[in-house]
Amino acid sequence: MGSRTLVQPGGGRQVLALNLKARSAKPSKRQLFVVAERTIDVRTRAAATAERPLAVPQQEDNENYGVFRLTYDISNEDPKLTRTWKKTIKVAVSGAAGQISNHLLFMLASGGVFGLDQPISLQLLGSERSREALEGVAMELEDSLYPLLREVKIGIDPHKVFKDADWALLIGAKPRGPGMERADLLDINGQIFQEQGKALNEVASEDVRVLVVGNPCNTNALIAMENAPRIPRKNFHALTRLDENRAKCQLALKAERFYTSVTNTCVWGNHSTTQVPDFVNAKIGGEPAEQVINDDKWFKEDFTPKVATRGGALIKKWGRSSAASTAVSVADAIKSLTTPTPEGDCFSTAVCTDGNPYGIAEGIIFSMPCRSKGDGSYEVIDDFIIDDWLRAKIKESEEELLKERACVGHLIPNAPPAACEITLDTMLPGEN
Numbered sequence: 012m013g014s015r016t017l018v019q020p021g022g023g024r025q026v027l028a029l030n031l032k033a034r035s036a037k038p039s040k041r042q043l044f045v046v047a048e049r050t051i052d053v054r055t056r057a058a059a060t061a062e063r064p065l066a067v068p069q070q071e072d073n074e075n076y077g078v079f080r081l082t083y084d085i086s087n088e089d090p091k092l093t094r095t096w097k098k099t100i101k102v103a104v105s106g107a108a109g110q111i112s113n114h115l116l117f118m119l120a121s122g123g124v125f126g127l128d129q130p131i132s133l134q135l136l137g138s139e140r141s142r143e144a145l146e147g148v149a150m151e152l153e154d155s156l157y158p159l160l161r162e163v164k165i166g167i168d169p170h171k172v173f174k175d176a177d178w179a180l181l182i183g184a185k186p187r188g189p190g191m192e193r194a195d196l197l198d199i200n201g202q203i204f205q206e207q208g209k210a211l212n213e214v215a216s217e218d219v220r221v222l223v224v225g226n227p228c229n230t231n232a233l234i235a236m237e238n239a240p241r242i243p244r245k246n247f248h249a250l251t252r253l254d255e256n257r258a259k260c261q262l263a264l265k266a267e268r269f270y271t272s273v274t275n276t277c278v279w280g281n282h283s284t285t286q287v288p289d290f291v292n293a294k295i296g297g298e299p300a301e302q303v304i305n306d307d308k309w310f311k312e313d314f315t316p317k318v319a320t321r322g323g324a325l326i327k328k329w330g331r332s333s334a335a336s337t338a339v340s341v342a343d344a345i346k347s348l349t350t351p352t353p354e355g356d357c358f359s360t361a362v363c364t365d366g367n368p369y370g371i372a373e374g375i376i377f378s379m380p381c382r383s384k385g386d387g388s389y390e391v392i393d394d395f396i397i398d399d400w401l402r403a404k405i406k407e408s409e410e411e412l413l414k415e416r417a418c419v420g421h422l423i424p425n426a427p428p429a430a431c432e433i434t435l436d437t438m439l440p441g442e443n
């Protein structure tokens with residue numbers, strides 16, 4: 012894992028001669044922050060590539076980035092700092108050089124997601140395309156001096172990067188380009204998630220929690236899950252927490268209340284424009300949202316489409332899709348699994364429908380209301396009221412996901428051959 016060269020914008024080549032001066036078996040505290048020396052080599056790219064010097068021998072299976080190449084021994088560090096720390100967890104992130112990761116990685120490393128007593132190892136997956144950018148990401152992580160960040164590994168082979176991962180945050184995916192059919196996107200990204208599912212199956216921790224962000228995230232998560240039979244199916248999630256956060260924001264604005272008063276808000280279904288933000292079960296200040304707002308037309312004709320198309324509205328303003336708020340929602344999704352859900356509340360996450368209490372077709376990844384004891388696991392809450400409006404909307408999203416599944420049969424072991432019947436060109440929240 013890990014290349015050692017950095018192409019400069021002007022075409023010159025900076026060679027990272029990773030000359031760690033102090034590589035002893037027991038590094039002192041000071042030595043932990045020795046930064047790799049960098050020397051400039053302004054030869055042509057071809058010449059530099061041919062000779063590409065590597066000051067440190069390749070260690071294919073255990074190659075850490077920069078200062079993180081020292082293997083830390085926490086017991087050698089200041090006990091006042093580390094005494095109460097938990098065992099280090101390994102968090103793998105794909106699309107690590109992308110926009111969402113650019114926010115998320117720093118939240119993870121700072122302790123803002125897993126807690127201030129949770130040391131973390133980051134295992135970052137890029138590609139040939141992003142190899143150099145990924146080194147840039149790792150350099151910024153080095154320069155941020157996060158005490159809880161114990162190591163950073165970078166690489167382009169999921170079989171190495173996912174090794175022993177406790178969490179896998181799968182963010183990288185090809186964006187839909189002009190003129191691209193949804194079926195093409197399902198196929199191209201499905202292949203990425205087929206490979207990554209297989210890699211997780213082979214090398215990740217057997218209880219790894221997998222959160223798929225890259226779109227179309229529900230069906231990508233399904234493909235990863237179906238290609239990873241060793242890992243419990245309930246450990247796979249697709250991100251719909253951003254949709255929940257968007258729904259809570261709109262409810263709070265309409266009710267003129269602070270958003271912390273909005274609870275029990277589920278977004279059902281697919282992370283697409285068929286998603287179903289649930290105003291029937293939502294509460295504001297402990298009261299049913301429908302009583303507090305009392306405007307059925309607003310719920311059905313304003314609130315529902317506004318939440319479902321918020322991604323597109325954001326793209327029109329920003330010129331790119333939500334990145335910071337998505338990273339925040341990934342953090343929220345993880346915290347919902349690692350801290351107990353308050354009594355009477357829920358969180359939304361898209362999970363496997365096997366055995367679900369709402370009669371939704373089994374074997375798809377569908378967002379439902381969940382609660383957790385904070386141990387990384389969850390249960391689907393079984394007493395949400397499903398009125399006629401919700402039932403019809405949930406059915407629409409379910410049908411869309413069944414069609415998506417049929418379309419990727421070729422990527423799922425033992426599934427019928429792909430039969431793509433996506434007639435309505437359904438959209439991601441950012442595509443409207």
Ligand SMILES: NC(=O)C1=CN([C@@H]2O[C@H](COP(=O)(O)OP(=O)(O)OC[C@H]3O[C@@H](n4cnc5c(N)ncnc54)[C@H](OP(=O)(O)O)[C@@H]3O)[C@@H](O)[C@H]2O)C=CC1
Nearest residue numbers: 106109110111137138140141183184185224225226250253
């Ligand atoms: N579920 C949700 O709520 C949300 C999901 N998303 C989705 O998250 C994903 C990542 O978003 P964001 O970080 O902004 O995207 P970026 O474009 O910034 O990064 C995407 C990363 O995907 C990787 N990638 C994998 N395959 C390809 C390919 N064939 N072509 C180009 N890039 C590829 C690239 O990394 P590399 O080259 O290293 O592989 C790239 O860095 C997108 O699919 C987006 O639609 C976004 C917002 C909300």
Ligand SMILES: O=C([O-])CC(=O)C(=O)O
Nearest residue numbers: 322332333439440441442
């Ligand atoms: O469509 C996209 O890429 C962005 C997206 O999912 C969202 O903003 O919800």
